[in-house]
Amino acid sequence: MNKIQDFFRKLESRFIFKPRTPNKALRAFEQGLLPIESFIYKACSITPLETEPVDIEEVERILGHEDNDLATNQMLVRILERLLKSKDKEIALFAAESLNVIENRYNQIIEENKDLLKKRERDPHIYRNLGNLYFELALLNKRRVTIRNFYLKEAFNYFRELSKYRNYFSMDDLEKSVYILLELGLTQQALSFLQNAPDHVKEDPLRVRILEAQIHFAGKDFLEVLRILSAISTAENSQYNEYTELLSYWQGR
Numbered sequence: 001m002n003k004i005q006d007f008f009r010k011l012e013s014r015f016i017f018k019p020r021t022p023n024k025a026l027r028a029f030e031q032g033l034l035p036i037e038s039f040i041y042k043a044c045s046i047t048p049l050e051t052e053p054v055d056i057e058e059v060e061r062i063l064g065h066e067d068n069d070l071a072t073n074q075m076l077v078r079i080l081e082r083l084l085k086s087k088d089k090e091i092a093l094f095a096a097e098s099l100n101v102i103e104n105r106y107n108q109i110i111e112e113n114k115d116l117l118k119k120r121e122r123d124p125h126i127y128r129n130l131g132n133l134y135f136e137l138a139l140l141n142k143r144r145v146t147i148r149n150f151y152l153k154e155a156f157n158y159f160r161e162l163s164k165y166r167n168y169f170s171m172d173d174l175e176k177s178v179y180i181l182l183e184l185g186l187t188q189q190a191l192s193f194l195q196n197a198p199d200h201v202k203e204d205p206l207r208v209r210i211l212e213a214q215i216h217f218a219g220k221d222f223l224e225v226l227r228i229l230s231a232i233s234t235a236e237n238s239q240y241n242e243y244t245e246l247l248s249y250w251q252g253r
Contacts, residue, residue, distance in 0.1 A: 073102055080098050083095035117130070127159070128159075132176075134154040135151070152183055159173055175207070188219075191212070
């Protein structure tokens with residue numbers, strides 16, 4: 001314990017050179033260049049990424065994980081888009097290359113699923129995978145509208161194919177499909193898609209009514225929104241409280 005405490009007290013003097021990632025710290029330890037405590041420190045150190053100034057080494061470390069979830073990738077993209085504007089050309093180049101890394105990972109998985117779809121044309125799970133992958137790419141590119149819209153259209157194409165397998169189509173699939181159409185400004189298509197959804201998907205009437213209200217709200221049919229809200233508020237439903245904030249927003253509270 002004293003050895004570890006001494007390491008933290010003399011942290012700066014210990015780092016003759018600073019390893020950027022836990023793997024590099026581990027290799028330095030294996031080569032006798034740094035004590036094992038340096039690896040422990042690097043492996044356990046967590047720096048808030050979105051603080052200023054941005055910790056480039058921490059961004060690089062997290063980017064090195066190939067299995068980052070959507071939330072992590074969204075955070076990385078926000079940071080990297082800021083770094084693109086850096087006056088330091090090396091940092092701007094790092095940001096551009098890192099954004100390409102994230103997108104290429106998605107594209108690789110998409111191509112793998114497309115190849116799989118050629119072998120298993122009637123597998124609805126692959127349509128869902130592709131729809132979700134393109135949907136995530138659209139969310140990551142929300143500031144680049146043209147690219148975002150392209151990915152949204154691709155995502156919807158796969159969810160539409162998935163909807164043909166009516167027993168496999170879920171409420172989550174329906175919500176994403178409606179969201180995509182609304183983001184593309186296609187309110188009538190969204191309403192039609194909702195109305196034609198499989199019956200088993202619409203077994204949760206509250207979620208269906210919320211979706212219907214969202215569509216009418218996007219289409220500026222506020223009278224219909226109020227009518228739906230009135231019906232929802234008088235219905236006895238244990239899930240109602242989950243939507244109170246959204247409903248209050250629609251009602252202008």
